[in-house]
Amino acid sequence: MSAHIVYDSAPLGSVIRYFDGTPKPPARFTRKVVDWQSRNGTGRLVKKEPPRSRATYSSPACFTLHEGDFGEGGIIVVSVRRTWSVESDLRFEIVERPAIGMVRVLQDLGDSRELLHLARDREAAERWLASYRYSRAYLEEVSADEVGADVIEGRTAA
Numbered sequence: 001m002s003a004h005i006v007y008d009s010a011p012l013g014s015v016i017r018y019f020d021g022t023p024k025p026p027a028r029f030t031r032k033v034v035d036w037q038s039r040n041g042t043g044r045l046v047k048k049e050p051p052r053s054r055a056t057y058s059s060p061a062c063f064t065l066h067e068g069d070f071g072e073g074g075i076i077v078v079s080v081r082r083t084w085s086v087e088s089d090l091r092f093e094i095v096e097r098p099a100i101g102m103v104r105v106l107q108d109l110g111d112s113r114e115l116l117h118l119a120r121d122r123e124a125a126e127r128w129l130a131s132y133r134y135s136r137a138y139l140e141e142v143s144a145d146e147v148g149a150d151v152i153e154g155r156t157a158a
Helices: 003-009 030-037 122-132 144-152
Strands: 015-019 041-049 062-072 075-085 091-096 103-109 112-119 137-141
Touching (some): 041 075, 103 122
Antiparallel strands (some): 041 062, 041 112, 062 075
């Protein structure tokens, strides 16, 4: 599917796979493998931003995938995120959608919402929020209505 479809139909918290359709090169070609990995991977959808138009600049809609955190001893040193424009030439696939009963910890940033954490239930989300103390964060539960609408409209995970 195209990046437009991910932007339009994937809910925050979905696991998205992106790929360019080329086979992975043999491991002995380290530079080619690194290039291939930059265009093939997975991440959790954490943000969608609407298109913007200014007097001297305009940008298309985009979305951000969180690919992972690196650190040690519970301290995150680097958080890897990639932002893709809806005009990207890559192909995308929704691998997994948030299940009913999961709770999103969200924060509003300008015109968009950002997923801070996806918890298995409200109690886990409240514990996470108490530990990480975001001042403008709020909770949103994944409802049966949301999941049911995805199934009815044909937006189930591939």
